[in-house]
Amino acid sequence: MQLRTILIVLVLLAVLLPMWFVALHGEPPSEEIEIDQSVNEIRPLEGFVETPNKLSPSQVGVVVWVALFALVGVLAFFHRFMNEAARPDADVDAAVADGGTVSGGSDTASDARSGGVSTFPWLETDDRWITEYHPPSDAIEGLVAMGGLTVLAITFAALFTGEYLTLARTQYFGVYAFGMFMSLTGLTVSYYAWFMPHVEVAERREH
Amino acid sequence: MSRSERLYDWVDDRLDAEGAQSFLGKAFPAEDSFLLGEVALFCFGILVLTGTFLGFFFEPSTTAVEYEGSVAQFQGEELPAAFASVLNITYDVPFGMLLRRMHHWAAHLFVASMALHMLRVFFTGAYRNPREPNWLVGTGLAGLSMFAAYTGYALPFDEFASTAVGIGYNVALSVPLIGETLAHLVFGGSFPSSATIPRLFFLHVFVLPLAIAGLIGVHMAILIRQKHTEAERDEAVPGRERVERDDGSVVVGLPAVPNQTAVSAVVFFLTLATLSLLAGFLPVHNIAEYGPNDPATTPSLIMPDWFLMWGYGFLKLVPSWLSFDVLGVHVSSEFIGGLVLPGIVFAVVALWPFIDYESEQRHFSASPLARPWQTACGVAGVVFIMLASIAGMDVIVAEIAGTTTDAIKPYLIAALVLGPLAAGAITYAALRGDAPGGDPERPTGSGPADRPESATSGEGDDD
Numbered sequence: 001m002q003l004r005t006i007l008i009v010l011v012l013l014a015v016l017l018p019m020w021f022v023a024l025h026g027e028p029p030s031e032e033i034e035i036d037q038s039v040n041e042i043r044p045l046e047g048f049v050e051t052p053n054k055l056s057p058s059q060v061g062v063v064v065w066v067a068l069f070a071l072v073g074v075l076a077f078f079h080r081f082m083n084e085a086a087r088p089d090a091d092v093d094a095a096v097a098d099g100g101t102v103s104g105g106s107d108t109a110s111d112a113r114s115g116g117v118s119t120f121p122w123l124e125t126d127d128r129w130i131t132e133y134h135p136p137s138d139a140i141e142g143l144v145a146m147g148g149l150t151v152l153a154i155t156f157a158a159l160f161t162g163e164y165l166t167l168a169r170t171q172y173f174g175v176y177a178f179g180m181f182m183s184l185t186g187l188t189v190s191y192y193a194w195f196m197p198h199v200e201v202a203e204r205r206e207h
Numbered sequence: 208m209s210r211s212e213r214l215y216d217w218v219d220d221r222l223d224a225e226g227a228q229s230f231l232g233k234a235f236p237a238e239d240s241f242l243l244g245e246v247a248l249f250c251f252g253i254l255v256l257t258g259t260f261l262g263f264f265f266e267p268s269t270t271a272v273e274y275e276g277s278v279a280q281f282q283g284e285e286l287p288a289a290f291a292s293v294l295n296i297t298y299d300v301p302f303g304m305l306l307r308r309m310h311h312w313a314a315h316l317f318v319a320s321m322a323l324h325m326l327r328v329f330f331t332g333a334y335r336n337p338r339e340p341n342w343l344v345g346t347g348l349a350g351l352s353m354f355a356a357y358t359g360y361a362l363p364f365d366e367f368a369s370t371a372v373g374i375g376y377n378v379a380l381s382v383p384l385i386g387e388t389l390a391h392l393v394f395g396g397s398f399p400s401s402a403t404i405p406r407l408f409f410l411h412v413f414v415l416p417l418a419i420a421g422l423i424g425v426h427m428a429i430l431i432r433q434k435h436t437e438a439e440r441d442e443a444v445p446g447r448e449r450v451e452r453d454d455g456s457v458v459v460g461l462p463a464v465p466n467q468t469a470v471s472a473v474v475f476f477l478t479l480a481t482l483s484l485l486a487g488f489l490p491v492h493n494i495a496e497y498g499p500n501d502p503a504t505t506p507s508l509i510m511p512d513w514f515l516m517w518g519y520g521f522l523k524l525v526p527s528w529l530s531f532d533v534l535g536v537h538v539s540s541e542f543i544g545g546l547v548l549p550g551i552v553f554a555v556v557a558l559w560p561f562i563d564y565e566s567e568q569r570h571f572s573a574s575p576l577a578r579p580w581q582t583a584c585g586v587a588g589v590v591f592i593m594l595a596s597i598a599g600m601d602v603i604v605a606e607i608a609g610t611t612t613d614a615i616k617p618y619l620i621a622a623l624v625l626g627p628l629a630a631g632a633i634t635y636a637a638l639r640g641d642a643p644g645g646d647p648e649r650p651t652g653s654g655p656a657d658r659p660e661s662a663t664s665g666e667g668d669d670d
Contacts, residue, residue, distance in 0.1 A: 064316055064513075070481070071246065082469070124447075132446075170304045188469055203458050
């Protein structure tokens with residue numbers, strides 16, 4: 001990171017951190033709400049971690065920005081992993097980098113390795129053409145990852161349904177839903193990284 | 208011919224799906240920060256879905272009903288129907304608490320991701336010609352989203368939110384000449400009246416979501432027509448037609464289907480995962496802790512949602528002696544602090560592309576380091592909003608400092624005036640050497656027009 005960037009970040013942090021410090025003082029700890037269990041069988045407040053019972057709007061602001069920065073960080077990691085980490089070495093790819101064209105047959109990229117690269121019919125038009133094409137590696141680790149993540153996604157979905165049918169504890173719902181959506185994230189990432197061709201296109205803006 | 212092929216042919220005969228197929232290949236530049244808009248978009252979708260669920264159980268009424276739910280402290284009490292129904296959703300409907308929390312967190316994440324998206328667009332100069340219209344639409348979206356969140360804040364009719372929403376009523380009332388009409392229109396009479404909750408409910412679940420969805424549609428339509436900005440290319444791009452490094456008449460990126468769709472799916476799942484974790488572990492607006500609206504009392508802590516805190520800061524800092532009369536019309540300090548100053552901020556944001564005006568079209572995003580005065584203004588603006596937000600929390604600041612809000616007010620005013628100036632000056636001084644021509648080895652990131660050797664490459668005449 002350049003010195004100038006660090007300086008600007010420091011200027012922003014010099015105000016952001018005091019603002020967050022003040023904002024986090026919003027609400028003092030409070031008593032848990034007392035639930036009459038004879039009315040209903042569900043236990044929405046039961047959980048395995050002590051969490052605050054209420055948050056002020058200012059505290060919510062800090063939490064949501066921290067969550068957003070974390071989300072962006074994780075997103076950037078997965079995005080790069082999809083595009084680079086699992087991609088075969090560029091030197092051995094059948095990349096379309098020599099000015100040649102890619103045929104727009106009706107089949108998907110099944111015969112990419114045979115030299116005549118077929119791809120999706122909608123990619124190439126008069127105003128759009130393929131600039132980069134890397135066939136999927138179809139590596140065995142991709143299959144293992146997808147198999148494992150599929151099992152995980154199903155397990156979390158089953159746990160979520162089970163929780164709905166029994167105590168409906170919010171913390172458990174949160175964990176199961178988080179696990180399910182992260183498994184689905186992993187599944188998509190794995191499919192993209194190992195089983196989907198990496199295609200880039202160039203397109204005229206004016207059409 | 209298989210059944211699926213016959214079905215496809217049937218649809219194709221009627222809708223010309225084959226002809227529209229090329230749309231699926233549209234190019235999306237693969238930049239991490241370009242995905243912030245998608246986070247906001249998905250948050251809106253989640254808000255609609257969770258809001259629909261909540262709508263099945265919520266009663267938009269202040270009529271007193273006897274509470275028979277499981278929250279012990281309210282059992283047998285007469286409560287406003289709106290408050291009682293939110294208690295019911297939270298504590299007696301299976302996963303009602305999760306979905307209510309998810310709705311709240313999605314609302315906050317929606318506003319935050321939209322703000323970060325706008326900051327990204329601002330600092331990379333992606334608002335410049337020809338994208339001024341979309342910047343205006345985006346600014347409108349930000350304003351509408353804040354208003355939508357504000358109307359939702361009031362709906363449970365609890366003591367904390369009612370008091371905070373009452374600030375907005377007083378601000379609406381302070382508008383010269385039309386204040387009473389405006390307040391009546393939005394709040395259904397003197398706040399809080401029996402018409403307030405139904406009125407805000409109608410705005411929250413119908414008018415504002417419809418307006419937001421419409422603006423999102425316009426935003427997307429303009430984006431599709433103009434296509435994305437693109438980060439600087441490292442080198443020329445080979446292919447059927449060679450794309451020069453600085454050729455802005457062509458956009459290079461992932462095709463919408465399948466690659467960008469998969470990336471969007473990852474954004475969608477990660478957004479849901481984040482919201483699930485937040486909703487599972489952290490409460491938002493726990494109304495059982497505050498109790499129902501009680502006009503006879505005032506909560507010890509009053510504050511609006513965090514994204515309105517800067518406007519609240521203006522209200523706190525504007526002195527009462529700023530009130531004046533013009534031709535018999537009273538202009539109050541509430542009006543100046545609550546609407547005029549925030550209005551000026553919104554106006555400056557909306558008009559920024561015309562302040563930093565470009566006559567040539569720009570399709571490459573710029574490096575913030577190469578735009579000294581624009582970046583300095585942006586940093587000053589962010590610092591200004593943060594300092595105004597601190598002023599909005601003056602009660603907490605005074606408590607931390609062990610003094611009174613009156614004692615810290617002069618310091619907050621001084622900080623609000625001098626802080627942004629200092630931040631902007633430091634930023635400008637740090638970047639001045641990076642201005643175009645300042646460092647010949649650094650690209651400006653603004654496309655061909657900034658580079659003499661490429662002035663005829665086709666920019667400026669497309670679209």
